[in-house]
Amino acid sequence: MSLEMHKLTNEMNSSVLQSKKINKQIDHFQKTSFQVISSTESCVICNKVLTIRKFITFPCYHSFHQDCLVRVILNSNDYKFKNSIYKLQKKIMLNKGNKEVINELKAEIDELLSTKCALCTDIKINDIEEPLMKAGDREQDEWEL
Ligand SMILES: [Zn+2]
Ligand SMILES: [Zn+2]
Structure with a gap:
């Protein structure tokens, strides 16, 4: 029983990690694709x-x-x-x-x-x-x- 719980927590953790990783990727993408507009353009x-x-x-x-x-x-x-x-x-x-x-x-x-x-x-x-x-x-x- 406790082993099952442990396993479940592990799975949850890894899925949280996964989504954090995705968020980071999106963040990175938004930063790199952002175009700086100079005020003289x-x-x-x-x-x-x-x-x-x-x-x-x-x-x-x-x-x-x-x-x-x-x-x-x-x-x-x-x-x-x-x-x-x-x-x-x-x-x-x-x-x-x-x-x-x-x-x-x-x-x-x-x-x-x-x-x-x-x-x-x-x-x-x-x-x-x-x-x-x-x-x-x-x-x-x-x-x-
Ligand atoms: Zn064009
Ligand atoms: Zn114009």
Whole structure:
């Protein structure tokens, strides 16, 4: 009986040790993957210092202001990504005044934004191309008239 108890305590101890070890590993991982942002680092979109506004840094070391990143995505060809952001922004508008819901929606946008770096993924910024296309379309309309 006492031997059984002893065995049980030993098992418990080893499982506590195991979880302590895991905790240590997580701790270590968090420390090593933490990126130090210097106060002079700037946003890749507007080139202004990051720390003046809310910002997101990706593992590739590209950093964006949150609103700059939203703007880039809304001007991109990534319709699926754009739509998800649009939908969340619309929900925020509809829930005006409801702080709790808005904070939740904002967190959802942040989560969405942090899934991919706009510079390293297939997001194409068509800021320049789109106005040209539209101007071309209009000219054609005039010709037809
Ligand atoms: Zn910016
Ligand atoms: Zn990147």
